[in-house]
Amino acid sequence: MNNQFEVLIVGGGNAGLSVAAQLSQKKSGLSIGIVEPSEKHYYQPAWTLVGAGEFNIADTEKNEKDYIPAGSIWIKDAVATFEPEQNQVTCKSGAKYTYKILIVAPGIQIDWQNIKGLSDTLGKNEVSSNYSFEIAPYTWELIKNFKGGVAVFTNPSTAIKCGGAPHKIMYLACDYWRKKGILEQCEVHYVSGAGVIFGVKEYAQTLEKVVADNHIFTHFGANTVAIDGKSKTILYEQKNANGEIVHKSLSFDMCHAVPPQSAPDFIKKSPLADPKNTLGYVEINKNTMQHSRYPNVFALGDCTNAPCSKTGAAIRKQAPVVVENVLRVLAQQQPTAEYTGYSACPIPTQYGKLMLAEFDYSNTPKMTFPFDQAKPRWSMWLLKKYILPWLYWNRILTGKA
Ligand SMILES: Cc1cc2nc3c(=O)[nH]c(=O)nc-3n(C[C@H](O)[C@H](O)[C@H](O)COP(=O)(O)OP(=O)(O)OC[C@H]3O[C@@H](n4cnc5c(N)ncnc54)[C@H](O)[C@@H]3O)c2cc1C
Structure with a gap:
């Protein structure tokens, strides 16, 4: 050759x-x-x-x-x-x-090994991650079969591909449980290494409301260090008021984990x-x-x-x-x-509703459409579910878009 x-x-x-x-x-x-x-x-x-x-x-x-x-x-x-x-x-x-x-x-690179115990329990013991082709379908098994209890969604402190993915799945899970009539029996926690729900304030306001409506407990600056599937516990580090790192744990009935990346x-x-x-x-x-x-x-x-x-x-x-x-x-x-x-993050806030967050290096919104994209819409859900996958295979990979 x-x-x-x-x-x-x-x-x-x-x-x-x-x-x-x-x-x-x-x-x-x-x-x-x-x-x-x-x-x-x-x-x-x-x-x-x-x-x-x-x-x-x-x-x-x-x-x-x-x-x-x-x-x-x-x-x-x-x-x-x-x-x-x-x-x-x-x-x-x-x-x-x-x-x-x-x-x-x-x-x-997805550094699964940087959360102790995660590799051993991934895809079983009610621990899943959408960051793997093999495991993502298990997330749906967990959401569909959840009967109430504590659901934990983690987000690492490193940059990751698609920063929105760790919480997108949380909003969809909450909506599914609401429609099933069990959200009241669910205690949902978002354990995030980031300091805020989203870096662009115009879009963050929409998500803060979704978090409040779903009664989600947020833990910011909280870095997950271990997940034990057998005892169903996550361990995370967080700074206390004096700036000292303290270890905290949470027991869960289901966990969606997103590992650090590099x-x-x-x-x-x-x-x-x-x-x-x-x-x-x-x-x-x-x-x-x-x-x-x-x-x-x-x-x-x-x-x-x-x-x-x-x-x-x-x-x-x-x-x-x-x-x-x-x-x-x-x-x-x-x-x-x-x-x-420029980057974009399509964030579903419930089934059939999506906020298309677009922004640039300065975290200034860069909206493509002539309407307020901070408002979740059915049309943007259709874009994510049908139009973007088609565009990817037919226009983007072929160099036409
Ligand atoms: C759960 C999830 C949700 C996401 N949601 C969105 C979204 O809604 N919108 C969005 O825009 N993006 C989203 N993304 C992110 C998007 O998929 C990535 O940003 C994009 O795929 C990155 O493209 P890439 O070419 O850099 O890497 P990849 O597409 O991952 O490709 C890298 C390629 O390099 C190859 N490779 C690896 N090592 C070597 C080597 N040593 N030598 C040669 N080749 C090698 C790999 O086999 C692979 O084919 C999401 C990602 C995930 C995981």
């Missing part, structure tokens, strides 16, 4: 495929290699709806080969190390590939990682998406240190910026296209 490419892309997920497709449309004949170990590609945003019984898990998985853009070469391997001084990567198989431009997009280990230990970022993300200019030290390296998606919300929606705005800047650098020009930190 050819081992030299004009553009080499690491990761054929949402970001990698979007960029590959757009690049080949903008410049035909460009030699593009995509290193991607997985036979399957996942539409992860629908896993929240899977956990709520509103989406078939099988419809979130498709064959990677059907989405590799025509003309791009799929290298079915995983990158192990980067040698940016030699414009080279080395894969797990030992194969080496060189490039003119490298685009880094291997997503994020850059994939092979990124963390690579020369591409931001040395100042403890979670090891790729060091880029947050506007041009160009690497801060290697001008022929770009990164996008969940793996970067850009301080945006890590979502597919963000990638939709990052991809054209990366494409334009890559083509400029190939033509010996400076990158000028800029990403402004």
Whole structure:
């Protein structure tokens, strides 16, 4: 196989495929290699709806080969190390590939092991997580069969993909239990490492009302450190009034857990990682998406240190910026296209009602539609459930949107 490419892309997920497709449309004949170990590609945003019984898990998985853009070469391997001084990567198989431009997009790593006991109990003992393709359907089993008691939903203190997902499923669960007539017998706790329910105040106001209406007990600045499925207890750390860290526990009858996340280990230990970022993300200019030290390296998606919300929606705005800047650098020009930190978080507040939160680096609302998007709507629910999945498979991965 050819081992030299004009553009080499690491990761054929949402970001990698979007960029590959757009690049080949903008410049035909460009030699593009995509290193991607997985036979399957996942539409992860629908896993929240899977956990709520509103989406078939099988419809979130498709064959990677059907989405590799025509003309791009799929290298079915995983990158192990980067040698940016030699414009080279080395894969797990030992194969080496060189490039003119490298685009880094291997997503994020889910650190299940950083919550003690979680891996052992996940998918059983009434502990679930929508952050896994295999486990998300179990969330629906738990919600559907819940008969009342204590339900705990956790959110870590690290950045995660889709910051809204830990509480989206909580609102849907409450609504389901209300309709079933058992919400009064449910004590719902949100144990969150964040300091607030949502970082953009215009949208936070809507969610604060949903929290109040559902009588949810919120614990902010509360970092879950252990989950014991057998004794059905979570342990979390929180600062007291004197600023000292204290340990607290909660017993549960069901728990939806979201573990801490970080850059994939092979990124963390690579020369591409931001040395100042403890979670090891790729060091880029947050506007041009160009690497801060290697001008022929770009990164996008969940793996970067850009301080945006890590979502597919963000990638939709990052991809054209990366494409334009890559083509400029190939033509010996400076990158000028800029990403402004746009991200979107579609938050269902009940079945059939969704608030589409859109914002940028400054946490200023950036609403697409000519109505107040802080108000949950049926039309936005339809967007999330039907239109966005269709757009993803048919327009976004094919580089048309
Ligand atoms: C429960 C949940 C709900 C979400 N909800 C939303 C939502 O409502 N809206 C939204 O916009 N986003 C949502 N997201 C986030 C969205 O799915 C991610 O932000 C997006 O998939 C990130 O794209 P990516 O290309 O960076 O990573 P991914 O799509 O995860 O792709 C990374 C790819 O890199 C590959 N890879 C890994 N290691 C290597 C290696 N060593 N070498 C080569 N390739 C490698 C992987 O196999 C994978 O295919 C949600 C995510 C989850 C889990």
